[in-house]
Amino acid sequence: MNYRPHMLPKVRSQRIRDLPKIYRERMGDFMPCTLRIASFVGLSxxxxxxCVMAHMSDSGKGTSTKTSDLETVCGCQTCHRLLDQPSRFEKGQLTQYGGAVEYRLRQAGAETRAALVEMGIITIPDAEFTK
Known part of the structure; x- marks a missing residue:
């Protein structure tokens, strides 16, 4: 097999992009921001x-293309803007705390994928789930 990670298929799913809406319908409350990177630049x-689904800057993102919907996280308006269009100061702050920001991004992905599984948007045949 000729493995080419830059050519991995991209998943497009309206149900994934609708996670905050589905969460609200089923849980009766707004889905919280899983990104939570605003504090790194002195914001809340x-x-x-x-909150909306935000595509992470990841491999597979290129000119006029987004990453797979599997690489989305739930982000509030502030955190989503920081992910996509930080100011020069904000970019410097995010870079200064790069390790902590990277950890937060990984955690956001894990929290969001768990919500996708919990809401039944992503299903895993024969899996056992524990809490």
Whole structure:
């Protein structure tokens, strides 16, 4: 097999992108921001009702293309902006705390994927789930 990671298939799923809406319908509350990177630049997360799915900057992202919907996280308006369009100061702060930011991004991915499984958007045949 000729493995080419830059050519991995990209998943497009309206149900994944609708996670905050589905969460609200089933849980009766807004889905919280899983990114939570605003504090690294001296800000606070915006209200949970501003949360949307944000595509992580990852391999597979290129000119006019987004990463796979499997690489999305739930981000409030503030954190989503920081991910996509940080100011020069904000970019410097995120770089200064790079290790902590990277850890937070990994955690956001894990939390979001867990919510996708919990809401039944991603299913894993024959899996056992524990809490």
């Amino acid at each position: 997360c915006a209200h949970d009702e501003t």
